[in-house]
Amino acid sequence: SQTIHQWPATLVQPVGSPLSLECTVEGTSNPNLYWYRQAAGRGLQLLFYSVGIGQISSEVPQNLSASRPQDRQFILSSKKLLLSDSGFYLCAWSVLGQYNQPQHFGDGTRLSIL
Amino acid sequence: DQQVKQNSPSLSVQEGRISILNCDYTNSMFDYFLWYKKYPAEGPTFLISISSIKDKNEDGRFTVFLNKSAKHLSLHIVPSQPGDSAVYFCAATRGGAQKLVFGQGTRLTINP
Numbered sequence: 001s002q003t004i005h006q007w008p009a010t011l012v013q014p015v016g017s018p019l020s021l022e023c024t025v026e027g028t029s030n031p032n033l034y035w036y037r038q039a040a041g042r043g044l045q046l047l048f049y050s051v052g053i054g055q056i057s058s059e060v061p062q063n064l065s066a067s068r069p070q071d072r073q074f075i076l077s078s079k080k081l082l083l084s085d086s087g088f089y090l091c092a093w094s095v096l097g098q099y100n101q102p103q104h105f106g107d108g109t110r111l112s113i114l
Numbered sequence: 115d116q117q118v119k120q121n122s123p124s125l126s127v128q129e130g131r132i133s134i135l136n137c138d139y140t141n142s143m144f145d146y147f148l149w150y151k152k153y154p155a156e157g158p159t160f161l162i163s164i165s166s167i168k169d170k171n172e173d174g175r176f177t178v179f180l181n182k183s184a185k186h187l188s189l190h191i192v193p194s195q196p197g198d199s200a201v202y203f204c205a206a207t208r209g210g211a212q213k214l215v216f217g218q219g220t221r222l223t224i225n226p
Contacts, residue, residue, distance in 0.1 A: 105157030
């Protein structure tokens with residue numbers, strides 16, 4: 001069966017520090033991969049998605065970037081964190097190329113910026 | 115522009131009764147709709163979905179209804195159980211794009 005792993009589960013970072021969140025998927029090949037953010041009291045906002053290695057689409061201009069160095073690895077990064085980057089970050093995957101398939105989420109990373 | 119809206123931030127239902135969660139959307143191009151359930155400090159878990167060619171989909175205690183003319187979908191949970199207490203998100207996408215647009219969520223509380 002497929003599983004998705006995100007780490008760390010919780011992270012506290014000072015303003016201006018760099019960020020790297022990692023997500024890996026097991027049990028499937030060539031997945032679509034996604035990064036979402038949930039700000040306090042709000043729904044999930046799509047940040048980035050990827051349909052293959054090195055292929056990244058950005059949905060919202062911001063202080064963050066994403067990379068996909070391997071088929072089942074998706075990384076969210078920032079060079080300098082802002083207070084507004086605080087939130088709950090979720091990675092998700094779905095089956096590539098199949099119509100009407102749900103996305104499956106990891107357990108998320110709670111990021112607090114001080 | 116909030117394309118998917120859940121106008122009730124919270125809902126409280128007695129155990130054993132029916133829970134009805136509602137969701138409205140504005141984009142008529144959406145053709146696939148999903149419901150997710152989320153516990154605190156966990157990622158959302160996929161519950162049930164419906165394609166725009168249908169108006170109802172059922173899976174055990176969960177049924178999703180789609181009213182395309184009203185651009186409205188609802189999730190019915192019967193009977194409601196304490197373990198159903200969670201935040202429920204509806205989501206929509208179009209054209210197999212897989213880019214989900216989420217509502218703000220509704221916190222469901224099941225009271226014993």
